[in-house]
Amino acid sequence: MKNVSLADYDHVDRAVLPIGTDYPPGQLLDWHEHRRAQFLYGVTGVMIVDTPEGTWTVPPERAVLIPATTRHRVRMDGVSTRSLYVEPDAVPWWPATCTVVDVPPLLRELLVAAVEFEADYSLSGRAGCVVALLLHEIAARAPLPFHVAIPAAPDLAVICRAYLAAPDAGITNADWAARTAMSERAFTRRFRAQTGESPAAWRTRARLLAAVPLLRTASVTEVSGRLGYASPAALTAAFTRAFGLPPSRFSTTPLGAGPS
Template sequence: MWEPVEAPPGLAPPRPITVRAQRIPPRRFFAEHAHAWHQIVYATSGVLTVAVEGRSFVISPEQAVWLPTGVRHRVGSLLGAEFRSLWISDDAGRGVAELPTVFAVRPLLRALILEAVAIDGQESRDGYADRVSVLIIDQLRRARPLPGTLPWPRGGPLVGLCEALYADPADPRGTDDWGRELGMSARTLARRFEGDVGMSLRSWRRRLRLFKAVELMGGGMTVTKTAMQLGYGSTSAFVFAFRTGMGCSPQAYMREQETE
């Protein structure tokens, strides 16, 4: 069971950016709410589940979510996460995005976010903190939206299915097996999954494996070990699947992340 956690007290309007470092334990969530300012949600470690505007998805430390002013949202974590919240005033956030958007977090933006947290509350007579804020906003305006996030069901038995596959992407069970596990026919499961998540279970599992591959390799795991962890029969099969889904090899993708 997931349990709610209290929102941090004393939320004041950002001028122009307020940063907060937070940790969310496993299977905890902040109940649905909205802010009178923009927000960036970014996990420095672990993954976050974000529900917004009738859809739900997970983000890794290579991704962040832009939540415009007034958008109701819920944030939680299956396995626990360290994350940073950036609250941004309407004026400062003008020109970033008008709708909830998932961005790729490149090394410079990550470094700026961590620096903003490190200097938060310190006296800045030379205007250094203001310059960091300006650079963060500039990077957000230049950030690349990501269309291929990992969608997540909003509730019901499908959540347990996705949690099990996230914990063990090599799990070989298909719709027949999972249908019996959840007390429904394979056809009913397939229809409910596609209706709730927006894609077939097979397509979702392919995307899950890509998502986990980036997470595992980003944590230092080799390509071969990642392939085995994800349940591929060989390294070459994993490389082929990764190239098909991402447009480049795993090695090329990781090199790109290190140099950008």
């Protein structure tokens, strides 16, 4: 099914409902939750999924597994999706938090085929076999590190979300500590306890994640300058170290080119 509302079909007696949706540029799906678990795959574009616990950046040709009843919002940047909405008891292995995964060719083609099915597709025919194979393929996917944690403390969460909206290479631990009226040492200890990493490491990952949507319309050279890296090589080294792939893999613009 394509461009239909889940609410209109959630009652259908199928453990998996495949739905494809085309979104206008810049679409924001504000805070909401689904009774079912969701496998959200972007055929095109970049998605940014927020929950109260973290932010997940989903590059092109990747997907995010969203647990059932997880409150979330999604920012769509040129995205056409292929989603599966799955009854929780059908996937006891589903992760407890959002998880970004790769989508290899077989899984991609199964998703493309599945969204053409009617809501009440035959469980014993081809459609039922495709859906069963989809769940096997999703269960085999390994998590990718395209996320940062958001602290539970409201004051720290505000600082982190502001940084995600406008990453600044000049921000220091001392700057953040001053905003919370804490010593730098106490702030760093508190931040690490809530996120599992130091403020500096968190900001580094946040800046690298910010590169992913920028690379849709800008070159690696341009993105490195906008994010405060000394050179494209410096951005490439940091990005590859964090994510296992160079930023050029996500760019549609030649290295030295920018918009004309």
